[in-house]
Amino acid sequence: MIFNSTEFLIFFPIVTLIYGIIPKKIKYLWLLAASYYFYMCWNPKYASLIAISTIITYLAAIFVEKVKDKALRTWIMAGGFAVNLGILFFFKYFDFVLNNVNKVLNIVHINAVSNPFDILLPVGISFYTFQALGYMVDVYRGECKAQKNFFRYALYVSFFPQLVAGPIERSKNLLGQLEEMGKRNLMSFEGVSQGFAMMMWGLFMKMVIADRVALFVDGVFAYTYMIGTVEAVFGAIGFALQIYCDFAGYSAIAIGAAKVMGFDLMENFNTPYFATGIADFWRRWHISLSTWFREYLYIPLGGSRCSKIKKYRNLMITFLVSGLWHGAAWNFIIWGGIHGIYQIVEDLLKPVVAKINEKLHVKTDVFSYKLGQICITFALTTFAWIFFRAGSISQAILYIKNMFVKFNPWVLFDESLFTFGLDRREVGILMVAIIALVIVDIIRHKYNKNIGVFLSEQNLVFRWIVLIALIVCVLVYGEYGVDFDSNQFIYFDF
Secondary structure, three states, X not given: OOOOOHHHHHHHHHHHHHHHHOOHHHHHHHHHHHHHHHHHOOOHXXXXXXXXXXXXXXXXXXXXXXXXXXXXXXXXXXXXXXXXXXXXXXXXXXXXXXXXXXXXXXXXXXXXXXXXXXXXXXXXXXXXXXXXXXXXXXXXXXXXXXXOOHHHHHHHHHOXXXXXXXXXOOHXXXXXXXXXXXXXXXXXXXXXXXXXXXHHHHHHHHHHHHHHHHHHHHHHHHOOOOOOHHHHHHHHHXXXXXXXXXXXXXXXXXXXXXXXXXXXXXXXXXXXXXOOOHHHHHHHOOHHHHHHHHHHHHHHHOOOOOOHHHHHHHHHHXXXXXXXXXXXOHHHHHHHXXXXXXXHXXXXXXXXXXXXXXXXXXXXXXXXXXXXXXXXXXXXXHHHHXXXXXXXXXXXXXXXXXXXXXXXXXXXXXXXXXXXXXXXXXXXXXXXXXXXXXXXXXXXHHHOOOHHHHHHOOOXXXXXXXXXXXXXXXXXXXXXXXXXXXXXXXXXXX
16 A cells, blocks of 8 residues: 555545544554554565564563673574564565576576575565664663563554655654553644645655656666767756655655654655755755664764774765665665765865865855755765666666767757657646745755644645645646556665
8 A cells, every 4th residue: 555545545534533533542553453454455465574573573672671691682682683684685685695696606607596486575674674673772772661562562663654665763752652642642633734734745746746757767767778968967867856756755644644643753854955965965865764874883883983994984884785775786785885985085075175165265154155065965966866776787887878978968959858758748847846846845944844844833824725735736737547657656665
């Protein structure tokens, strides 16, 4: 079940209505049942994987908290990690490893090893696995108490708004709220209002912008061998827009749905394309994942409290693992490596840039300087997205080659760009939608408030005008129908 489906349009109001009227002491049980039903609509058999991950981490955390011997606690943690990462490896990375082993075997003229398994990647496995492992580490570190109520903990792992694509919640946030369910008022008019606005904005980002620009991006990447500079540049920028609106749109719907029911999920995006550097970009993009890697991988490796060489080693390891987390393919690993290199170079150039600015008397606290930083950062991240979007390393290299060697400015005037999936009318709709996106992101950047909170502070008439406009735009200009099948969220595959 996906958020922009008829099934969810029926499912969510029913779940919310029943949730609102049943006694507080059983609300978490109802949400747990709804969450498992939500996931089983995709593949009932794979719900067992969530259950296994839940049972293992639940028991491991309890034992870790009770056991006093440090070595034994470490072994229990290692066991919990081994089982969960083993399941993740089998379903997500087994094919990748086997294919690479076979390539090596072919080089030395040894028969390839056949794959005896027909493996289907479970939706959201990377997300709920990391959320459960993060909880286990928090208990091990003494940052939270082990949850004794199994069903409450099971809801923490499987909470349906953020189950399949995040945000990857921390135990101190979501589990703490679940523990307080019986002691506080959950649903409120303000929460429902803010949550609904967030959900509609998320649907707008997904259906009006992401799914529309996806038609153009798919067309450009499908003809990588024949495109020139202009198509390649617009295709790369288009994908940067697509993946932002697709994933940030999902996160907005997830956060909004949780808000309707009285829960506050962590923000996952904070105007990432307004970032003034690569490090700043990762403080704004997929915040729940980037902070997870910082807390549970980068800092345990030594973080930045070590020599520069070790610091850069830690950065590269973190970003290479991040790339592998996103997909079992070399192009994802290269994408992660590029961002690791970006961060190292950025750190090395900081004192050099500072000296140049001082020598040339460049003002660094003015709009023009910040705009320059934003444009450079956007260009760098957009270039890296090519490897993320391409189906292989060879396609990414060919795409980049055509971008730089097949200069063709005339296509800006001969209307051939309208042959890549979007006609003149569709491009016009997309441009207007992008303007709306920029306005909302500027508000978010300036006031540090999401659209739900911002609208709740406005006059009633303005609030309803915006909400009605969003509903109409999603219904009239959203991409859906029998001939449209690009409606799955990109990050469902990760």
